[in-house]
Structures are given as structure tokens and as C-alpha cells.
Amino acid sequence: MSTAATTIRATEEAIIRLLRAGHPLPGSVVDRELETRLPVFQSVEAVPVKNYGIEGLGRIVVARGRKDVWFVDIKRRTPKVATKDGEQFVEMRDKLQARYAGQKVTGWLVTTSDIDAKAKAFIAEKGCFATAGAAKR
Numbered sequence: 759m760s761t762a763a764t765t766i767r768a769t770e771e772a773i774i775r776l777l778r779a780g781h782p783l784p785g786s787v788v789d790r791e792l793e794t795r796l797p798v799f800q801s802v803e804a805v806p807v808k809n810y811g812i813e814g815l816g817r818i819v820v821a822r823g824r825k826d827v828w829f830v831d832i833k834r835r836t837p838k839v840a841t842k843d844g845e846q847f848v849e850m851r852d853k854l855q856a857r858y859a860g861q862k863v864t865g866w867l868v869t870t871s872d873i874d875a876k877a878k879a880f881i882a883e884k885g886c887f888a889t890a891g892a893a894k895r
Contacts, residue, residue: 838873869892
């Protein structure tokens with residue numbers, strides 16, 4: 759496996775390309791033992807979080823398929839992602855799950871910084887993914 763394929767970039771364009779391509783995510787990227795297969799998505803786009811009743815000015819990448827909805831929250835910053843950030847991320851997933859009741863919603867947090875161990879464990883426990891140390895470009 760080439761290292762170019764496993765480099766995750768913290769940009770909307772890169773995440774959209776990755777989700778559209780549908781290649782499995784290597785376990786090393788999403789902190790899992792095995793690779794994670796992506797569902798087939800009919801649409802992948804960046805949308806303002808306020809479209810989902812979530813406070814803030816940020817945007818998330820939403821990928822919608824027949825049975826699955828994935829959202830990617832990109833955090834480009836220096837401070838470590840703390841437990842509170844992990845809880846807010848899962849709350850966002852819960853709001854999207856309420857919106858797409860008939861589909862399984864999976865969240866993926868991509869950050870250029872590190873992720874606190876408790877936050878990473880909490881996110882994984884809720885069935886979501888987290889990637890630390892993503893490339894800025």
C-alpha cells in the first residue's frame with residue numbers, strides 16, 4: 759500500500775474526493791485493527807452546520823447513501839482535541855441521526871492536531887472514527 763493513499767488531508771476537497779472514490783480507510787488512519795469499508799454514496803458535499811440546527815459557522819462534509827450517512831468534521835487547529843470536543847462531535851452525530859432516522863449515521867473527526875486519549879476512546883465507543891495528525895494541505 760502506498761503512503762500517498764493513507765495520507766489524510768484536512769481539506770473539504772480532499773475529504774470529498776476520498777469519500778467519492780470509496781476506497782476502504784486503512785486501519786492505521788481510523789485507529790482500528792482492520793480497514794473500514796466505505797458505503798457507496800450518492801452525494802458528497804460540504805454544508806454549513808447551521809443547516810442541521812447546529813450552532814456555529816463551520817461546515818461539515820456530508821455523504822449520503824441509501825442506507826448510510828457519513829459526516830466529516832474537519833478541525834484545523836493546533837490545540838489537542840479534548841474530551842469536550844469529542845462529546846460535541848458525538849452530539850452532532852446524534853442530531854444528524856435524528857434527521858436521518860431511517861439510515862445509519864457515522865461520524866468521522868479529522869484533525870491536524872492530536873486527540874486526547876479519552877476523547878478518542880469516547881468517539882470510538884460511539885461507533886465513530888477519528889483521525890489525528892492530518893496534513894493541512
